[in-house]
Amino acid sequence: MTGITHADIEALKARLDEVEGYLHIDLRRHDVAQLERKSAEPGFWDDAEAASSTMAELTRAREDVQNIEDAHQKLDDAVAALELGDEVGDDELGEEAARLAGELRKSLAELELSSWFTDDLDHGDAIVTITPGQGGLEAQDWCDMLFRMYLRYCDKRGWKVDLNDVTPAEVIGLDRATFTVSGKNAYGMLRAEKGVHRLVRISPTDAKKRRQTTFAGVDVVPVLPDDIEVEIDQNDLRIDVYHASGPGGQGVNTTDSAVRITHLPTGTVVTCQNERSQLQNKAVAMQILRSRLYEMEREKREAELEALRGPKSEISFGNQIRNYVLYPFQLVKDTRTGLETSNVDSVLQDGDLDPFVIAYHRWAVGRKDAS
Template identity: 45%
Template sequence: MRPEITQHLEEIDATLTTIEKVMNLDEMAERVRELEQQASDPSLWDDPALAQGVTSELSSVQAKLRKVTELRSRLDDVPVMYELAEEEEDGDTSIVDEEIADLAEAVDSLEVTTMLSGEYDEREAVINIRAGAGGVDAADFAEMLMRMYTRWAEKNGHKVDVYDTSYAEEAGIKSATFVVHGEYMYGQLSVEQGAHRLVRLSPFDNQGRRQTSFAEVEVLPVVETTDHIDVPDADIRVDVYRSSGPGGQSVNTTDSAVRITHVPTGIVVTCQNEKSQIQNKASAMRVLQAKLLERQRQEEKAEMDALGAGGNASWGNQMRSYVLHPYQMVKDLRTNYEVGDPSKVLDGDIDGFLEAGIRWRMAEERGED
């Protein structure tokens, strides 16, 4: 093999070895055996909630273990594949080169996943997007961001459920709430939280002037049954109303949309994606619980910070700029990661920003420069 190929493989091997140590494969294999033993006990299903938890964890641990062992096997096979390719008449190693590139990408992606070790990182994500300053341009930008995240989810095979969309009068949306399903969605997407800024020639300005607009992104972990979030009926007010689509167009002939107000905090959530009032209320309650869980977490963090136990990391307010005029660029203001093709980013190509954000967050938590 060429020296540069050998060096590249050594770098991939070093990263994968570190991942294997962090994940502790022996411990994971032992956990699989324990869970398999529990799952094989017929009495487990006497408690459906416990059984679901056991089978879900078993499937998750097996998948993680299988992924890293398969990567190790593929990496071990590369030298033999390269040798066989070089022995062919044409000596074409392009297929092996592609395999090395795929391996490098997969190992880098897995490395980022091992950084997601927060309490809620493995969970699914609730995303709230709200139009900020900038009038109709801000509403249009909020809708652009919603499309960006849903496109990213689709490209990565993650299902999205839209709970509520409040459309603006002229164009775009005032706000939207949706859930991105899949493991580690909260851990990955939580780095998107903050104010996003768009600079462009406004398509809504008769004189075509440059406009700066803002949209706020909030990312919350989906609440699970094990979370202790008590919401007494006396603390909430439930209003029902008729669902509506863009421009006030009715999408439902019954009062099935639900608005829940948490009286003690003033938090308001709505859901109108289902035709059933009961289903909408259940979805709205899940979002409310997610917001209360985050509020509780932030209060606890503030108390720890006050005691000197917390770090000084702050997401700040404005975290990313999307510039469409007078030049083309999207730049993260925390990590300085930037790309020169906003159209690709707004079409869901945000993996680079997510990875840079996760690495930045880890460095902040470690107190690194």
């Protein structure tokens, strides 16, 4: 038994052909050639901003083409190993074919995911904010647990994380955490996490060791490119400065370096305290505010998305997108997709979120196609 059959290989080949069609690889090859010619033109770097945008587009196109070519190579190698193993009766070659097929399945999952990202912002960076909901001290601890889970996930993905505002609670956990994630498809991937997350466990703060249910909210917005304009009237802003209270630069707890910006018409509040100066914190806070206001306006315009999300929910029971149960049994279950795992540590401790993220996007695409 090799764990892989010729029928399995044929199924993988059909899946690869389908993904290649989704990604329009012939067109992407044309894009690569066209962008390479453009980048070689005299005076290309005279407009540095436009040139950087073109080079970023060229990099994405090359990656799309290379990923498909790598997938074809894995498929060819798996076919060769399986056929030779069958011919000479070598189980090790059969095992090699199974290993290559497993790698190809993972690659195809990534490629399928990219094909579902139709918005340019999906391929860019993301701003994630985690806030405690119902549950008091427990909710603040849960906020910290989610924060650490996402840091591990970003690290596994090879994404860069910049902390914008991580505020410790007085007793345990965090009052809030806002951070920017930079990397390929960061926003597209992480928007699957937007919503209410519910934790059930034995309370570490309860002397009677009773079971506690607590909640935290995760908000995800895209980092906006410079060419997207969001008009903000300075008269609509209230800007407060205060002592930073968490990890940060040299000015923490010595100067009023932290910044809080309130957008009065919408009530949107953004804070930033992890940069070294008040000026830097204000610039980052304004970037986050731009992204949040843009996302709010986009949600208003997109009737389909609004219908999918429904009215804005409280961070409380009945509104969660995912349940994390640590007692009386162990289970992580997504309420949207039905995907579940009993390996809670792999999710919370190791940041193994890809299965949930991929399942969400497959579910969302299916709902969209059905509507």
